[in-house]
Each structure stands twice: as structure tokens, then as C-alpha cells.
Amino acid sequence: MxxxxxxxxxxxxxxxxxxxxxxxxxxxxxxxxxxxxxxxxxxxxxxxxxxxxxxxxxxxxxxxxxxxxxxxxxxxxxxxxxxxxxxxxxxxxxxxxxxxxxxxxxxxxxxxxxxxxxxxxxxxxxxxxxxxxxxxxxxxxxxxxxxxxxxxxxxxxxxxxxxxxxxxxxxxxxxxxxxxxxxxxxxxxxxxxxxxxxxxxxxxxxxxxxxxxxxxxxxxxxxxxxxxxxxxxDLEYIESTSFRDVPVRLYTTRGLVERGRHSVEVCAKYLKYFEDLFGLPYPLPKFDAVSVLDMFGAMENWGLLIGSSQYFLFDPAATSVATTIHNTETIAHEIAHQWFGNLVTMKNWDSLWLNEAFATFMTSQAVDHFEPDWLTWESFVGDSLQIALKGDGFRSSHPIES
Missing domain, CATH: 2.60.40.1730 (tricorn interacting facor f3 domain)
Structure with missing residues (x-):
């Protein structure tokens, strides 16, 4: 053999x-x-x-x-x-x-x-x-x-x-x-x-x-x-037409689609922002997101973002500011991955930190651009930096690349 x-x-x-x-x-x-x-x-x-x-x-x-x-x-x-x-x-x-x-x-x-x-x-x-x-x-x-x-x-x-x-x-x-x-x-x-x-x-x-x-x-x-x-x-969708000639759609199970109206517009807005920022056009002919009840978090599949319903089906007018910020950051993060991760990809999984680091950094960059009152960079210090430093202080800490 x-x-x-x-x-x-x-x-x-x-x-x-x-x-x-x-x-x-x-x-x-x-x-x-x-x-x-x-x-x-x-x-x-x-x-x-x-x-x-x-x-x-x-x-x-x-x-x-x-x-x-x-x-x-x-x-x-x-x-x-x-x-x-x-x-x-x-x-x-x-x-x-x-x-x-x-x-x-x-x-x-x-x-x-x-x-x-x-x-x-x-x-x-x-x-x-x-x-x-x-x-x-x-x-x-x-x-x-x-x-x-x-x-x-x-x-x-x-x-x-x-x-x-x-x-x-x-x-x-x-x-x-x-x-x-x-x-x-x-x-x-x-x-x-x-x-x-x-x-x-x-x-x-x-x-x-x-x-x-x-x-x-x-x-x-x-x-x-x-x-x-x-x-x-058995799905239906709501569509945004605000991202040049690329259709941006959010799919849900029937009867829930109107609850995704805000999220589909967020998708279109951040696609345009990252495209302009990077100077690299979004390379696919469409962008879809799918709301799934049975799912942990969200996944940045190229052209088909799939995520938990909690991130897509919400009305900012009837939702806490903290939840709105978290959901918006989640969507922005997965869209950033369309470039950092999908277009440019780590060779092996031990470099995942680089993939996620760029997407996370760009999330803060984009959200701060659209919502400066949310003080994204200020909260980053407490929500991300200090937590990372605390974790790094444990004896169980491991190298970033592992």
C-alpha cells in the first residue's frame, strides 16, 4: 500500500x-x-x-x-x-x-x-x-x-x-x-x-x-x-436595494420577516462601508442572511451569513440599547469576515486569531463610524482588552497562536 x-x-x-x-x-x-x-x-x-x-x-x-x-x-x-x-x-x-x-x-x-x-x-x-x-x-x-x-x-x-x-x-x-x-x-x-x-x-x-x-x-x-x-x-425574505446592484436579503421562517427589516438594512449599510474602506468590491453577486432558531452565534459563510434569530429579528425601538449594540456588532463582524477570512484566509487553524482579530478590529471601526454615541472604542477597553489581559494572567494561558 x-x-x-x-x-x-x-x-x-x-x-x-x-x-x-x-x-x-x-x-x-x-x-x-x-x-x-x-x-x-x-x-x-x-x-x-x-x-x-x-x-x-x-x-x-x-x-x-x-x-x-x-x-x-x-x-x-x-x-x-x-x-x-x-x-x-x-x-x-x-x-x-x-x-x-x-x-x-x-x-x-x-x-x-x-x-x-x-x-x-x-x-x-x-x-x-x-x-x-x-x-x-x-x-x-x-x-x-x-x-x-x-x-x-x-x-x-x-x-x-x-x-x-x-x-x-x-x-x-x-x-x-x-x-x-x-x-x-x-x-x-x-x-x-x-x-x-x-x-x-x-x-x-x-x-x-x-x-x-x-x-x-x-x-x-x-x-x-x-x-x-x-x-x-419553508422560507421567505425581505430585501434591501441600497447596496448598489447587489441584492441583500434576509430569510426567515414564515411570519417573521418584518422583524428583520432593520437587520437587512444594517447588512447593506456595512457591506457598502467595508467595500469603500478596503477599496475592494464585495466580489459576489448577492448577499443573503438567514435567521435560524437552532444555532449558536453566527457564521460568516461567503454570501450566506447564517445566524441565531436573536441577532437578526429585533426592533431597536422595542429593544434595549445594549442588545441593539450587541446585535449590530455581531452583524458587522460577520460582514467584515467577507473580506478578512473569506477573501483572505489563514492557511491553518492555528492562525485563527489573526482572522478574528482583523474582523473584530474592523467591527469597532465600522460601528464607531456609524454610531459614535455608542462609544465603541471606550467600551472595547473594558469589554475586550481587560478581559483578555485577565485571562492572560492565568497559569492556564496559552499562546495566541495555538
């Missing part, structure tokens, strides 16, 4: 080893189709990953967790596989393929290695890895999970994602490291009465029988797996 072990960063003093995938292949593009079922809480998926071969080798190792994988193969034709609405079949009479001779799941590393014949992967060539899989819409608030809410006393569900830091591997086989950026073509299959949204705007909607549809989204820019996102549910 080829060298399929996880590569390790050499020890430096007491620094723990860093796990990293083998570097014999590098992801370039993902073509992903996901079909969630809000009754069985399962989802079917198909992914085709374009891989650039960096070293002649005979294996592919990538991240997987809580996924049932099957029909894994290398596509050897230049054509995509013949498929039905789920990309379910590869035509035996048309496209040929190379199947692995074995596979091995490493529970500790959360990786699966597919072993091929010797020198199947040739340096500088591009190969397509095809895999079908089944996953669970879990109740853990990570990966692709089910979020509950009530309408007239009836419990309902939507499906939403939380990939950061390393939960994309729960959703589809992938190279789940920040530095391994790729482009993504994402498609969702869902009931026609539901809404599906993702990082990018809609490219195409195709009706399927019975009463289902497939929504395909435009190709994303190069981005990390931890900011891939999609939501499926």
Missing part, C-alpha cells in the same frame, strides 16, 4: 503535531449535488472533485465523517457521467472509470483513503474523483443539520449548515483544510414548495416529478470548505 499516512508538522518544543492531508493531490473544483429529506432526516449526495496531481502516486486521502460512501471511482472520460436527477448512474456503455482496489477509514484522523493500482495518478494530470454518499441531518448543530421551529404549535424543520471549523467532512467527502481552496458548483434537490439557497446566486431551476425541483447555483470564487453553505426550508 502506498504512503497514505497523515503528514505531521515536526514538534517545536511542547507544540502538538499538526495534522494535514497528504499533498499528492490538490482539489481544484467540486461539483456537488445534495438531496435532503426533512422527514427521514437523511440526505443523499453526489460529488465530483477535480484534482490536480502533484506527485505520481496510487492513493487519494480526503476527509469524511459520519458518511456512507459508495460507488467511488475515478472518471477517465472527459465527459461527465450520464445521470438522472440525482447524478445516480454512470453509464457503463459510455464513460469508463477506475475503481479503487481498497479503501480504509481512519476514525482518529476522520479520513478515508482510496487505494488504486500503482501509478494510477500521474503528476501534473487532472483527475475526477466521483463519489455517492448518504449522510444524516443531525441534531448536533454542526455539518448539515436539522433546525426546529414551531408554527401554530406544530413542530417543523429546516436544514442548514455549520461547517466551521472542520464539519464540512460531515456533509460531503472533501479536503477540509482552510488552505485547500477550490471553486464549487452546488445543486440542491428539494420539494417545490421549499426554498433552497447557497453561497451563490441561482443559475438554473429545473422541475422534477413529482413536485420536486433541482436548483443549481453559479460557480463560487476560490474558497475554503468551512464557508460552504446551503439552507433548505
Amino acid at each position: 502506498g504512503n497514505t499516512s497523515i503528514t505531521k508538522k515536526p514538534d517545536v518544543g511542547d507544540e502538538p503535531e499538526r495534522q494535514a492531508l497528504p499533498a499528492n493531490v490538490k482539489p481544484i473544483h467540486y461539483d456537488l449535488t445534495i438531496d435532503p429529506n426533512l422527514t427521514t432526516f437523511k440526505f443523499d449526495g453526489v460529488v465530483i472533485i477535480d484534482l490536480k496531481v502533484k506527485k505520481t502516486s496510487d492513493f487519494i486521502t480526503l476527509h469524511t465523517l459520519d458518511l456512507e460512501l459508495f460507488d467511488v471511482k475515478l472518471l477517465t472520460s472527459s465527459k461527465f457521467p450520464a445521470s438522472d436527477q440525482h447524478h445516480d448512474a454512470v453509464s457503463d456503455s459510455g464513460d469508463s472509470s477506475i475503481r479503487p482496489i481498497s479503501s480504509n477509514y481512519n476514525k482518529e484522523d476522520q479520513t478515508t483513503t482510496f487505494q488504486f493500482e500503482k501509478d494510477t495518478l500521474i503528476k501534473d494530470e487532472t483527475v475526477k474523483l466521483y463519489a455517492k454518499f448518504i449522510g444524516e441531518l443531525n441534531d448536533k448543530l454542526v455539518g448539515f443539520y436539522r433546525a426546529s421551529y414551531e408554527v401554530d404549535g406544530e413542530k417543523k424543520y429546516l436544514a442548514t449548515t455549520q461547517m466551521q471549523p472542520t464539519h464540512c467532512r460531515r456533509v460531503f467527502p472533501c479536503f477540509d483544510e482552510p488552505k485547500l481552496k477550490a471553486t464549487f458548483d452546488i445543486s440542491l434537490i428539494l420539494d417545490s414548495n421549499l426554498t433552497g439557497i447557497s453561497n451563490m446566486d441561482v443559475k438554473e431551476e429545473v422541475s422534477l416529478k413529482p413536485s420536486r425541483e433541482k436548483i443549481s447555483f453559479n460557480t463560487t470564487p476560490l474558497m475554503s470548505t468551512y464557508i460552504v453553505a446551503f439552507v433548505v426550508g
Whole structure:
């Protein structure tokens, strides 16, 4: 068997080893189709990953967790596989393929290695890895999970994602490291009465029988797996048109959308501010935010901010000043990440402090610009600086980069 072990960063003093995938292949593009079922809480998926071969080798190792994988193969034709609405079949009479001779799941590393014949992967060539899989819409608030809410006393569900830091591997086989950026073509299959949204705007909607549809989204820019996102549910939205020609929308479950009117305008205002401040246009064709009841905090997915309802559904006129400030700062922070984190990304998670530090600093900068009466920088000293210094004084304190 080829060298399929996880590569390790050499020890430096007491620094723990860093796990990293083998570097014999590098992801370039993902073509992903996901079909969630809000009754069985399962989802079917198909992914085709374009891989650039960096070293002649005979294996592919990538991240997987809580996924049932099957029909894994290398596509050897230049054509995509013949498929039905789920990309379910590869035509035996048309496209040929190379199947692995074995596979091995490493529970500790959360990786699966597919072993091929010797020198199947040739340096500088591009190969397509095809895999079908089944996953669970879990109740853990990570990966692709089910979020509950009530309408007239009836419990309902939507499906939403939380990939950061390393939960994309729960959703589809992938190279789940920040530095391994790729482009993504994402498609969702869902009931026609539901809404599906993702990082990018809609490219195409195709009706399927019975009463289902497939929504395909435009190709994303190069981005990390931890900011891939999609939501499926019975949703409605409110829209702001005040950010040039980019639609800014806030999605909620039905009946709550008017409570998000203030927040959607805050999103548009801060997008424009950061765009002007950085001199770098917001690079996506739309910006969506989704209010989810079952979620901790908020997540800066590129083009699809997902956050707890408490941050989006509020009326400043009927809310305390402290809550209004906190909610506004949260929204501004996640929007700052559209540049610091999403566009420019740390290579590894031990540099997360830099990602968060820039976004936090820019949050104070922006909020102080719009609301000088809130004394943002003055409160920063007490709310952030002193707390950090106190924590740093404990014997349990650790390096900023850890």
C-alpha cells in the first residue's frame, strides 16, 4: 500500500503535531449535488472533485465523517457521467472509470483513503474523483443539520449548515483544510414548495416529478470548505436595494420577516462601508442572511451569513440599547469576515486569531463610524482588552497562536 499516512508538522518544543492531508493531490473544483429529506432526516449526495496531481502516486486521502460512501471511482472520460436527477448512474456503455482496489477509514484522523493500482495518478494530470454518499441531518448543530421551529404549535424543520471549523467532512467527502481552496458548483434537490439557497446566486431551476425541483447555483470564487453553505426550508425574505446592484436579503421562517427589516438594512449599510474602506468590491453577486432558531452565534459563510434569530429579528425601538449594540456588532463582524477570512484566509487553524482579530478590529471601526454615541472604542477597553489581559494572567494561558 502506498504512503497514505497523515503528514505531521515536526514538534517545536511542547507544540502538538499538526495534522494535514497528504499533498499528492490538490482539489481544484467540486461539483456537488445534495438531496435532503426533512422527514427521514437523511440526505443523499453526489460529488465530483477535480484534482490536480502533484506527485505520481496510487492513493487519494480526503476527509469524511459520519458518511456512507459508495460507488467511488475515478472518471477517465472527459465527459461527465450520464445521470438522472440525482447524478445516480454512470453509464457503463459510455464513460469508463477506475475503481479503487481498497479503501480504509481512519476514525482518529476522520479520513478515508482510496487505494488504486500503482501509478494510477500521474503528476501534473487532472483527475475526477466521483463519489455517492448518504449522510444524516443531525441534531448536533454542526455539518448539515436539522433546525426546529414551531408554527401554530406544530413542530417543523429546516436544514442548514455549520461547517466551521472542520464539519464540512460531515456533509460531503472533501479536503477540509482552510488552505485547500477550490471553486464549487452546488445543486440542491428539494420539494417545490421549499426554498433552497447557497453561497451563490441561482443559475438554473429545473422541475422534477413529482413536485420536486433541482436548483443549481453559479460557480463560487476560490474558497475554503468551512464557508460552504446551503439552507433548505419553508422560507421567505425581505430585501434591501441600497447596496448598489447587489441584492441583500434576509430569510426567515414564515411570519417573521418584518422583524428583520432593520437587520437587512444594517447588512447593506456595512457591506457598502467595508467595500469603500478596503477599496475592494464585495466580489459576489448577492448577499443573503438567514435567521435560524437552532444555532449558536453566527457564521460568516461567503454570501450566506447564517445566524441565531436573536441577532437578526429585533426592533431597536422595542429593544434595549445594549442588545441593539450587541446585535449590530455581531452583524458587522460577520460582514467584515467577507473580506478578512473569506477573501483572505489563514492557511491553518492555528492562525485563527489573526482572522478574528482583523474582523473584530474592523467591527469597532465600522460601528464607531456609524454610531459614535455608542462609544465603541471606550467600551472595547473594558469589554475586550481587560478581559483578555485577565485571562492572560492565568497559569492556564496559552499562546495566541495555538
